[in-house]
Amino acid sequence: MIQTKRIYIFAGFIWCFLFALISFYWAGGGMIGVKSLGGSIYKKAIERESSFIAIVWFTGFVKLCGGLFLLLLLRQWSNRTNRFLYFLTLIAGIFLSLYGLANFISLILSSIGLLSLQIDSFALKWRLFFWEPFWMIGGVFFILSAIGFKKVNILS
Template identity: 65%
Template sequence: MSFYWASGGMLGTRSLGGSIYQHALEREAAFITVVWITGFVKLGGGLVILMLLRDWSKMINRILYFLSLIGGFFVFLYGMVNFITFLLSTFGLLSLRINNFALSWRLLFWEPFWMLGGLLFILSALMYKKDNIRPNSYEI
């Protein structure tokens, strides 16, 4: 979606709400650059997961394992913090400049999507370690 949005596509941007939607409407150069960068970061995460499908050298295995585990933790944390923030806004405990349409999408789709993705990254790392890494290979 990031590449689609960076290229000028608008489908789904309203569901993001707030300043993100405003920046998308205004097509600010700096914002579009950030959207392109996030697309490449997401692509890089997908590449790391794809690399887990193969057994590499001991060092590469270790790097892939930790990248997946730490990346998954941060992706889950990102979704969870956003979810809690939007939930607090729903109960009036935080004041956010976001409409109800976008707020619903963020709570029911976007943030759970990020949390699920983070959990799947962590699970992928754990399964990779279990299936492809010799016991005690992470001792320093």
């Protein structure tokens, strides 16, 4: 059980770390993969608007902090702290999963003409087959980390 708990935590940490690296790369001026985001995000990345770039840097740090937060689950804490960490991790996982799912559904509705989004077919495919599932996978890592943490630290 303890090994399984660690696998999900480390997988979630790696997910966060890679996601943060992508944000830092784009914030630093890298353009590889930006077109896959499409819409206004792609346009703002091309324009290099300073407020948008600041947001990209900020999101990179938030993603990195999410990974570091998951590493807190590797240690035994007080019962109160354990419960707090469990619920925060579970809520974050649910949010990440629902965010990816909501975007995925919106993109599906757009692709069949029921919703009007300003996104080209290239970005639509990337978002449907990579970006939104990537968000959902991260959410699953957080949820599984929380469940494993609860079984080992809260129920014991």
